[in-house]
Amino acid sequence: MSEYQVLARKYRPQRFADVVGQEAIVSTLINAIRMHRTAHAYLFCGCRGTGKTTLARLFSKALNCSSLSNEGEPCNTCSSCKEIAAGHAMDVLEIDGASHRGIEDIRQINETIGFMPTHGKYKIYLIDEVHMLTKEAFNALLKTLEEPPAHAKFFFATTEPHKIPATILSRCQRFNLGRIQYEKMCKKLAEIATDLELQVDNEALLTLAELSEGSLRDAQSLFDQVIAYQKTPITQEVVIDVLGLPSRETLFSLDEAGGKKDLTAAFLIAEEVFSAGKNLGFFLEELTQHFRTLFLLKNGAPVQGRNQKQYAHSAQIYRNDQLLQILELVTEATQTLKFATSEKTALEMLLLRILRTHTRVSLDQLVERLISLEARVAADTPPPPPEPKKAPPKPKPVTIPKVHVEKSPPPAPKTKPVTVQEQNHYDTLMRFAAKELNGALKTI
Numbered sequence: 001m002s003e004y005q006v007l008a009r010k011y012r013p014q015r016f017a018d019v020v021g022q023e024a025i026v027s028t029l030i031n032a033i034r035m036h037r038t039a040h041a042y043l044f045c046g047c048r049g050t051g052k053t054t055l056a057r058l059f060s061k062a063l064n065c066s067s068l069s070n071e072g073e074p075c076n077t078c079s080s081c082k083e084i085a086a087g088h089a090m091d092v093l094e095i096d097g098a099s100h101r102g103i104e105d106i107r108q109i110n111e112t113i114g115f116m117p118t119h120g121k122y123k124i125y126l127i128d129e130v131h132m133l134t135k136e137a138f139n140a141l142l143k144t145l146e147e148p149p150a151h152a153k154f155f156f157a158t159t160e161p162h163k164i165p166a167t168i169l170s171r172c173q174r175f176n177l178g179r180i181q182y183e184k185m186c187k188k189l190a191e192i193a194t195d196l197e198l199q200v201d202n203e204a205l206l207t208l209a210e211l212s213e214g215s216l217r218d219a220q221s222l223f224d225q226v227i228a229y230q231k232t233p234i235t236q237e238v239v240i241d242v243l244g245l246p247s248r249e250t251l252f253s254l255d256e257a258g259g260k261k262d263l264t265a266a267f268l269i270a271e272e273v274f275s276a277g278k279n280l281g282f283f284l285e286e287l288t289q290h291f292r293t294l295f296l297l298k299n300g301a302p303v304q305g306r307n308q309k310q311y312a313h314s315a316q317i318y319r320n321d322q323l324l325q326i327l328e329l330v331t332e333a334t335q336t337l338k339f340a341t342s343e344k345t346a347l348e349m350l351l352l353r354i355l356r357t358h359t360r361v362s363l364d365q366l367v368e369r370l371i372s373l374e375a376r377v378a379a380d381t382p383p384p385p386p387e388p389k390k391a392p393p394k395p396k397p398v399t400i401p402k403v404h405v406e407k408s409p410p411p412a413p414k415t416k417p418v419t420v421q422e423q424n425h426y427d428t429l430m431r432f433a434a435k436e437l438n439g440a441l442k443t444i
Contacts (some may be wrong), residue, residue, distance in 0.1 A: 006220075006221070007192060007220040007221070007224045008217045008220040008224075009070070010220060011050070011188075011192055011220065012054060013054055013058065014074075014076050014085065015058070015060075015073050015074065015076070016029070016030060016058055016072065016073055017073065018063075019051055019054065019055065019058070020051070020052070020180055020184050020185070020188050020216055021050070021051075021178065021180035021181060021184050021185075021216075022051055022055065022076075022177055022178070023156050025055065025175045025177065026055075028175070029055070029059055029062075029072075030062075030071070030072035031066070031072075033062055033063070034072055035151055038063065038153070039153075039172075039173045040145075040148050040151070040152070040153055040154065040155070041145055041148075041154040041155075041156070041172040041173065042056070042059070042153075042155050042156065042172060042173050042174075042175065043130075043156045043157075043158070043161065043164075043169065043172040043174045043175065044056055044155070044156065044157045044158075045152075045157070045158050045160075045161040045174065045176055045177065046176060046177030046178065046179075046213050047159060047179060047213075047214060047215060048159060048217065048218070049212070049214075049215030049216050049217030049219075050177040050178070050180060050214070051214065051216070052157040052158075052159075053128055053176055053215055055124075055159050055177075056126050056155040056157055056174075057084060057085075057092075058074065058127070059155065060084055060089075060092045060124045060126065060155065061074035061080070061081050061084045061085070061121075062074045062089060063120070063122050063124070063153070064080040064081075064084070064089075064092070064117075064119070064121055064122055064124075064413075065078060065080060065081055066078045066079075066080060066121030073262060076380025078413050079119060080119055080120045083119075089120075090117075090118045090119070090199040091117040091118055091119060091122065091123050091124060092120075092124045092126060093123075093124070093125050093126065094126045094128065095109075095125065095127045095128070096128055096129065097124065097128055097129040097130045097131070097132040097133055097158075098129050098132045101132045101133045101134055102134060102136075102137055103134065103136045103137050103139060103140050104295050105117065105137065106133070106137045106140040106141050106181055107140060108119055109125060109141070109144070110140065110144050112149060113125075113144060113149060113152050114149060115290060116151060118153055121151070121359070121444075122151055122152070122153050123151050123152050123153070124152075124153050124154075124155060125152070125153070125154050125155070125354070126155045126156075126157070127154070127155070127156050127157070128157045128158075129156065129157070129158060129159070129165065130156040130158050131158045131159075131160045131161070131163035131164050135165070138164075138165050138168055141168070142167055142171075144170070145168065145171050145172075146171050147438070149176065152198055154172075155206065156172065161174070161176075176423050178214075179213070179215070179282065180214050180215070180216050181214075182206060182209040185209040185212065185214075185216055186202065186205040186206055186209050188216065189205045189208060189209070189219060189220070189223055189300050190205060192220070192223070192323060193205075193234075196227070198227065198232060198233075198234060198401040199213050199232050199233035199234065200233065200234040201234065201235045201236060203235070203236040204226075204235055204236045204238065204239045207236055207239050207240075207245075208222050208226070208239060210289060211243070211245075211282070211285070222243065225242060225243070226238065226239055226242050226243070229242045236248075238400050240243060243279070243282065244276075244277060244278045244282060245278065245279070245282050245283070245286060246273060246278055246282070246287075248310070250269060250272065250273075251286065251287065251290045252310055252314060253265065253269070253316075254269060254351065254354070254355075255314040255317050256314075256317075257295075257355060258318075258354065258355050258357070258358045259317040259358065260315060261334050261355070261359055262355070263352060263355050263356070265351075265355065266348055266351035266352045267348055267352075268342055269351055270347045270348045270351060271344075273287075273347065274343075274344050274347075276387065280337065280343055280347070281345075282332060283400070284333065284334050284337065287330050288327065288334070289302070290325050291323055291326050291330065292327065294309060294311065294314055294318060295314050295320070295321055295324070295327070297311050297312065297315045297325040298315045298318065298323065299320070310370060317358075319393065320359070322357050325357055326354050329350065329353050329354060330350070330354075333346070333350045337350070345362050
């Protein structure tokens, strides 16, 4: 009996055309091969399950393929393509950066990089999770990475590019892989279901895509788990039961309890979640998605793959500011609930806070009430009586202050002018007086 192979490995893309959601990067790589403008180092970065290692392997196959198609696709029939697909190619060395992160591992690469490839045209070093290398290992790789031999190429893959030194980044062509859209992921899962001859509802595929958060590998792993349940057709209820998700009815019952201001529903819903063994992380994700859908629907955004009538009814229960407040509460609880002493009590408090938003008055409502109250008070209050006209005050008599006039002193008496003879006589008397006075002072 052959060993079972999981969906993520069984349906790994073997051609560039099979890659989902990375059209711009695929076109760039194919054109580089056609134009013979391939660089010596490439960095593929992005979140998990988006195709980083897959693109590196496909690029390696295309570079060493002996029968490359006109569209730039590897043939998957030559010995090089088969060895790379099987994972034991001598010319393509896949290295785990988490377990081979020291300077000695990089030194071995530097010592063997000068050897020519055995079969293909290039000798390719594919280092996964390259951000795990030590600082010394990166420094040892710098010179070889900048000026490698013509037959050597480096492909790096990482989920945390910010941990890679800038000296390494500047020597690589960098490709940022985005998260895969829900529609493309659902289409890929539907193709897998068709190949396996399974009947799957679109809502079940959409639920799997939403839980995967843009990672196709996560969606395929969840799909593999649901298939093992062996119940067809696979509906949304089957996905909810297998993965331990809260049902839509539980979330809509929370909306109804909020509209009725029934706070006891918080304890009943928390008891239902824990008694059924539901995954608390999945429950918070579904809670976030539920209120996010209500907010988008209330603001005119379309809702796909969901019960339109139930969501439209629930959207009428909430206000926009209330939904934003609830989303903040759930986001905060997602980060703090894992550190709670009792997860059940913490969940009950979260649901109570959500229900209490229906009884709280928003700031906009308070402002509107104050404005209307001021208008009513102004309308009910009679205007004040007019004030009686006062007679103009009598002018006060003007008194002119008395001005004190100082009397000028009497004129000095006129003196007779002194003649020259009188002045000379006066000078002579003064000289004799000075001499007499000086002699008298000496005898004292």
